[in-house]
Amino acid sequence: MCMKIACVGGGPANLYFSILMKRQDPSCDITVHERNPAGSTYGWGVTYWAGLLDKLRENDPESAAAVSENSVRWSDGVAHVRDVRTVHRGDDGFGIGRRRMLDLLAGRAESLGVRLEFERDIAADRIPDADLVVAGDGVNSALRERHARHFGTDVRLGRNRYIWLGTTQVFDTFTFSFQETDHGWIWAYAYGFSGEQSTCVVECSPETWTGLGLDRAGEADGLALLEKLFADILDGHPLIGRDRADGAAQWLNFRTLTNRTWSRGNLVLIGDAAHTTHYSIGAGTTLALEDAISLAGALRDRTELRPALARYERERKAELLRLQSAARLSAQWYENLPRYIHLPPRQMFALLGQRHSPLLPYVPPQLYYRLDRAAGQLEVLRRFKRWLGPRLARTAQTRALASRR
Incomplete structure (x- = not known):
């Protein structure tokens, strides 16, 4: 199905989709438009599991090999509850730097003939002229928001506050730390994504957030407090925030986003523009890449666009049901942490694993x-x-x- 394709947003979903489409039909004219400069991205590391590597190998062995070679692996989970350390044996997990993954996928896409245009912000009222426009411009998708009523967009805010940080402490296990303060519990999940850095996500209830003064603290003061609270796992290493000109900390409420339909004419949603799942199940990047696989597969087997997009939406919604349910339950487990935190640590950690x-x-x-x-x-x-x-x-x-x- 040869066509001209415009991918808006240079994240994993659109980059991998462009790779798959070029492999299916090298004559496809594909451009990926990314508003940020080359090499810049938000976030630290991303996680995935062995099943994703199997799918990547099946669809594009070259990019699968590159991702695998640049990932770190762990198999155990460790929880620190106050001063007690508990270990749980689990399945193999993987971490890779988000920037590194994007660089690998971008390089592979370019090698196949995909055009990458950086610092190109596509306005919602000036969509590129193409047979197919793929909106992979994230949870705040401008292309989707212009037609939010058509897509049936629904956004629900989680109760807890969280912040996405990096650290030079390198974790060789998926590590949790739960710390009790005078204002309630605060916790962190941390995992390595390279030989030099790890991701560290900190979360707490809104009452704890305001009680500790994190709602008023600038980033530097907030990081200093968090480094003291999580000294048990950081072992003297600093926490690293996102560079912001105003010095503010990036505390957020997670937004669970769904859409009633995923396409409008020749415009189709992919990745976080179509759906989000709570970060505590570590599935965001996996789902984005699986979207790309499904969309490319639907286009390969159909000669007309509308039924192909309908098939893609039908397949992905069916596959997402279980994970979206798991993500909601996972978020609720943390929102109801007091129900579990006073159990013996081994029991608490076991129920953490059962939070879905x-x-x-x-x-x-x-x-x-x-x-x-x-x-x-x-x-x-x-x-x-x-x-x-x-x-x-x-x-x-x-x-x-x-x-x-």
């Missing part, structure tokens, strides 16, 4: 822990959990909808 379960919010934590341990040995209890969890979740959803009427 729709059953967990409705069962007393210690009872759930015992049931989960027993379910690992008895098939009948595993079946009971699978049967009861979705029913409780649907009941809660029905009650929530009724309460809004």
